Amino acid sequence: MTKIDFRRTLDSYRAGSGEFRVLDVPPMRYVMVDGRGDPNTAPEFTAALEALYPVAYKLKFASKQDLGRDYVVPPLEGLWWSERMETFTSARDKSRWNWTIMSMIPEWITREMFEAAVIKAAAKNPSVPDRVRLETLTEGRCVQTLHIGSFDDEGETLARMHHDFIPASGLTMTGRHHEIYLSDFRRTAPAELRTILRQPVTSRAPT
Template identity: 35%
Template structure:
């Protein structure tokens, strides 16, 4: 039985150059969970565990159907309330939605079956019930690979801002990160994270 590896099948989704690039994506299915707080806090850690627990339960169902797949990388959408920059806001006020991409053949009823299995295995993770199965359609995007610690992301974001100005584009969606490295196993200086934003063409000011 051949195992589906989404990272190999969708290379343009899970790879990016170290300089900003324009790219476009079709609607994609994910299991998602939303919350608020410090990414090193207990709420974030529990949400991550819940999302992986459900994802592996889904994988188990499809493995029995001989449609096994590798559980994909963790992703996150990030935002803050009001017209403020995230780094000017206490981390406890950060909003996030965590995502794990699913193969196209995953059915909603299988997700519910997996949810029951996951909640039986991890009774203490009641937030498994909050996980949704939904699509995200970002369409046209700008993205780049950030190499280094999360705290150094502003350096890469400046490159993205300059690129958007040059190409007369504007951000029209949430800050999106794909975590290619496990911070428990990789030095912070070598961590790889894809930074992505949905974009729209800049409005033309008519004289």
Template identity: 40%
Template sequence: MPFDYKKEYKDLYQPKQTPSIIEVPEIVFVGVEGKGNPNDENGPYAAAMSVLYSISYTIKMSHMGSFAIDGYFPYVVPPLEGFWWMENGTPGVDYGNKNGFCWFSMIRLPEFVTQEVFDWAKEESAAKKKLDTSKAQFLRFQEGLCVQCLHQGPYDDEPATVEMMEKYVLENDYFVDLSGTRRHHEIYLSDPRRTASEKLKTVIRIPIKKR
């Protein structure tokens, strides 16, 4: 059976609909940074999605070709994730100003992926898919101490879940630690093209510190 990160790391990808505290370890990602409304079908966010999935599936399917990767194992491509902030420098998210969104969208990569493997997949995607992969980044990131919660429903209803999380943080003697290096984080467990908005499942994660 292919290794499935969602099932093997339930603490990271299957939280409850009530807030909880988690220490997030270092994780390897392919990511693309940009800004603008993610709902723009022809905008930079849509272009970033093409690059992320192309590189991710190029690595996943590498065993079918001549490029051998040390330590390769079959796996399920993990869900799309994203860090979000505002173009005016505000570290939080203003859901009413989607045109002002800044984002770093990403997909987790297996631990066997090195810079060399990533560079190969980036070039392979550019050549075979005719994509501009120049903005794709290879990132090792340790998020650290966070509060997280499963939000079920439309993305525009997330503020109520965030408010519940912030209240939980204060009640448990922590404080929200959003900054230029610690961002509002979302993990998308549902495909919005195939899932009714009221059934969408999104992990919301916010960095915190102990008081």
């Protein structure tokens, strides 16, 4: 049985350090959990991971056992937003951040499989049914780059993306800031973290 690694097969997981890339991201389905607050200190963030991962892995095992289609669970991803974008670039006030953490699932995973995985995960964590949902994310045209290093050092890269590259390309920001964690931040030194930073955009209307 061939195991699919979506990090190698999907173009949307491709990014280079020091360069901004414009790409069109197709609609993709995710297992999602919402929350708010500093991910470094908020118990809600830890609880969200504890709800998300069991469902994601139960879907992977069900796919392998029931459908004969095995895959590597894709990297953790997150949508981040706030009433003021400055909290991401300059102030970095994480207590004001809203977030959705999520894990992409293949198109052949059915809603029935998702619901069965939630029931199984709820046997050990009763909060799972109230936290976890299945949703399609449609981002369309995006700008993304690869950030290497601490999350706290993202501000300068994001400022160049938001204030320099996007306007100079005739684009405007739309949608939510998106991060894809190619490294496991629970086990990787901050200086070695590899994170794709993505911003949905739209063509700027002529003036």
